[in-house]
Amino acid sequence: MKIYKKEYPTENCFISNHCLPEWLPAINANKIIYEVKKGEVIFTEGTEVTGIYFVYEGNVKVHKKWGNDKELILRIATKGGIFGHRGLSSKSNIYPISATALENATVCFIDLAFFYTTIKVNPDFGLKLMLFFADELQESERKMRNLAHMSVKGRIAEALLLLKEKFGEKDGVINITLSRQDLASYVGATYETVFRTINELVVEKSISLQGKNIKLENMDVLKNLTLQAS
Amino acid sequence: MKIYKKEYPTENCFISNHCLPEWLPAINANKIIYEVKKGEVIFTEGTEVTGIYFVYEGNVKVHKKWGNDKELILRIATKGGIFGHRGLSSKSNIYPISATALENATVCFIDLAFFYTTIKVNPDFGLKLMLFFADELQESERKMRNLAHMSVKGRIAEALLLLKEKFGEKDGVINITLSRQDLASYVGATYETVFRTINELVVEKSISLQGKNIKLENMDVLKNLTLQAS
DNA sequence: CGACTTCTTGATGTAACTCAATCCCGGTGG
DNA sequence: CCACCGGGATTGAGTTACATCAAGAAGTCG
Numbered sequence: 323m324k325i326y327k328k329e330y331p332t333e334n335c336f337i338s339n340h341c342l343p344e345w346l347p348a349i350n351a352n353k354i355i356y357e358v359k360k361g362e363v364i365f366t367e368g369t370e371v372t373g374i375y376f377v378y379e380g381n382v383k384v385h386k387k388w389g390n391d392k393e394l395i396l397r398i399a400t401k402g403g404i405f406g407h408r409g410l411s412s413k414s415n416i417y418p419i420s421a422t423a424l425e426n427a428t429v430c431f432i433d434l435a436f437f438y439t440t441i442k443v444n445p446d447f448g449l450k451l452m453l454f455f456a457d458e459l460q461e462s463e464r465k466m467r468n469l470a471h472m473s474v475k476g477r478i479a480e481a482l483l484l485l486k487e488k489f490g491e492k493d494g495v496i497n498i499t500l501s502r503q504d505l506a507s508y509v510g511a512t513y514e515t516v517f518r519t520i521n522e523l524v525v526e527k528s529i530s531l532q533g534k535n536i537k538l539e540n541m542d543v544l545k546n547l548t549l550q551a552s
Numbered sequence: 553m554k555i556y557k558k559e560y561p562t563e564n565c566f567i568s569n570h571c572l573p574e575w576l577p578a579i580n581a582n583k584i585i586y587e588v589k590k591g592e593v594i595f596t597e598g599t600e601v602t603g604i605y606f607v608y609e610g611n612v613k614v615h616k617k618w619g620n621d622k623e624l625i626l627r628i629a630t631k632g633g634i635f636g637h638r639g640l641s642s643k644s645n646i647y648p649i650s651a652t653a654l655e656n657a658t659v660c661f662i663d664l665a666f667f668y669t670t671i672k673v674n675p676d677f678g679l680k681l682m683l684f685f686a687d688e689l690q691e692s693e694r695k696m697r698n699l700a701h702m703s704v705k706g707r708i709a710e711a712l713l714l715l716k717e718k719f720g721e722k723d724g725v726i727n728i729t730l731s732r733q734d735l736a737s738y739v740g741a742t743y744e745t746v747f748r749t750i751n752e753l754v755v756e757k758s759i760s761l762q763g764k765n766i767k768l769e770n771m772d773v774l775k776n777l778t779l780q781a782s
Numbered sequence: 783c784g785a786c787t788t789c790t791t792g793a794t795g796t797a798a799c800t801c802a803a804t805c806c807c808g809g810t811g812g
Numbered sequence: 813c814c815a816c817c818g819g820g821a822t823t824g825a826g827t828t829a830c831a832t833c834a835a836g837a838a839g840t841c842g
Contacts, residue, residue, distance in 0.1 A: 453640060459688055510696075
């Protein structure tokens with residue numbers, strides 16, 4: 323993980339969008355910008371929390387291990403997003419999750435002490451962060467229920483709709499590079515099952531493939547698969 | 553849900569423990585105390601968020617529906633605990649979950665506007681609430697991973713250890729009344745599977761039964777069942 | 783004492799995991 | 813330039829954990 327040379331504006335990221343304008347110079351003085359290569363691990367579950375990160379460019383997956391060879395992807399942080407905040411806790415200062423770049427990325431690091439100062443000095447930022455946590459908790463618990471009660475097919479359908487929502491589409495194709503393995507970890511299923519299910523969806527003309535990328539062809543059918551929820 | 557007649561001290565609950573002492577009178581002026589009967593629904597998923605609740609007495613389950621006849625219990629709020637805070641969100645003001653009393657309970661209601669005022673006026677409270685959300689998010693995501701990768705037996709073992717941790721024990725027996733159906737919803741499995749698994753654990757002498765209540769006999773074995781998780 | 787949940791157990795079905803074999807394709811070195 | 817190699821993609825077959833269904837037993841409450 324290399325420290326980036328060039329000056330990079332701290333704009334349009336979670337912290338800059340919610341803090342007071344006069345606080346921006348302080349952030350600029352305290353931030354460290356890193357360049358990260360595709361597949362590179364930014365921090366690892368179980369290590370000490372040193373600070374919080376923001377994404378300038380690229381996508382970063384936040385994932386949690388199970389044993390040696392299994393994982394669950396909890397979330398993908400994208401441009402402007404925050405990550406590493408799951409390390410905040412009243413009980414421990416150990417990251418409960420790892421973060422890995424899905425593609426070459428530029429991220430911004432803010433150390434913990436300064437981050438806490440930011441919260442205290444910027445009341446609005448603290449409130450926004452709290453609401454952000456609340457939103458993530460809702461999201462997490464929705465996924466939890468889906469994991470408990472929904473079929474793999476339904477979970478994949480939902481994941482695809484969500485990914486399209488979040489990352490948009492380019493020529494109808496979901497605008498994110500995600501390996502089948504990562505998709506499997508994202509929906510909590512095995513590689514093979516995801517593979518077969520994707521094929522089913524193609525046969526049923528709910529989606530189509532452009533190489534490895536996925537295009538949603540019939541969102542209504544996909545939505546039907548996710549029904550019964552709420 | 554009846555409004556309670558008697559005066560009840562707002563002490564040793566989440567809000568009073570973290571706000572400024574001089575703020576307590578304001579809380580007392582704004583709170584409404586309800587008495588709730590076992591099995592009574594306090595609020596329902598999908599309805600408008602009107603405020604936040606605290607538990608004075610009894611246990612309250614927070615759960616999320618799936619279709620008509622399935623649910624997942626996300627959490628059990630106990631004496632002093634907060635619930636309904638999952639309704640906080642930057643996007644919606646609809647409860648994503650329901651809350652139901654597991655036994656006769658006394659709860660305290662604070663309306664949303666006053667709650668937000670409390671956050672703004674008590675900086676420490678806001679921070680604590682944020683950290684509380686962060687802790688819950690960690691917890692939620694741990695459970696999510698378990699749901700994805702752990703067996704029902706492991707999840708039950710973990711749930712029992714957690715319940716013991718949280719509710720303590722009386723004569724060695726976990727000090728909470730939880731129907732098998734609720735336990736099933738808590739670990740995300742069916743009634744029958746939970747029933748059989750509990751029996752297995754009894755045969756293996758990891759736990760024993762006192763009526764419907766559960767006593768942990770061999771915590772090490774239970775812990776082994778939950779292993780592989782970080 | 784009868785109606786009504788809740789418990790208990792067996793039998794059966796099946797979604798999804800696991801393991802393994804083959805295929806495909808890009809890269810690499812001879 | 814082509815043969816070789818390795819790793820991901822693809823497919824098949826077997827296994828299993830768990831859900832589902834069904835039906836009897838046993839509590840429980842009016």
